[in-house]
């Protein structure tokens with residue numbers, strides 16, 4: 001399993017898509033946005049803020065478990081998911097404990113993040129630079145997309161996929 005962690009607009013989705021043709025075997029690319037996109041946005045009752053927050057957390061916890069179910073059937077999965085709240089990592093360390101995870105930190109200069117965000121027009125302005133990805137100073141690989149293309153970042157990840165144990169998830173779990 002590969003987890004692409006980085007702020008909004010850092011290029012996680014572009015890298016994930018660019019990786020697929022470079023990999024030897026079939027992989028699932030399952031961005032959290034695709035999973036959340038399965039949930040209706042058009043419904044009759046207006047949720048309170050607390051209900052909305054609970055719903056988002058339920059969705060994310062379910063995403064963690066959906067990925068684990070795919071892995072339990074020996075499927076390879078690329079996650080595109082910002083670890084922007086500490087509980088997300090804590091939950092993943094638990095749920096994904098049976099599986100090999102390569103944690104990739106996707107980074108980008110804040111000015112370039114802001115430029116991309118404005119150009120996209122479909123993300124709240126300021127999300128990318130305000131989003132604190134829980135970088136926790138440990139990961140298996142880093143790619144900086146400020147000037148590198150998604151294709152070159154994807155190639156770097158694929159060529160360095162086999163990292164010596166213990167990998168970041170194991171080290172992080174041992175620190176708990």
Ligand SMILES: Nc1ncnc2c1ncn2[C@@H]1O[C@H](COP(=O)(O)OP(=O)(O)OP(=O)(O)O)[C@@H](O)[C@H]1O
Nearest residue numbers: 007008009010011012013014116120145148149150
């Ligand atoms: N390496 C890159 N160089 C230049 N532009 C890029 C690069 N990677 C992505 N972009 C552009 O930045 C925007 C966001 O890319 P992408 O959707 O891959 O980011 P993301 O990290 O998955 O964002 P989000 O978490 O908000 O879904 C897109 O318009 C994309 O074309």
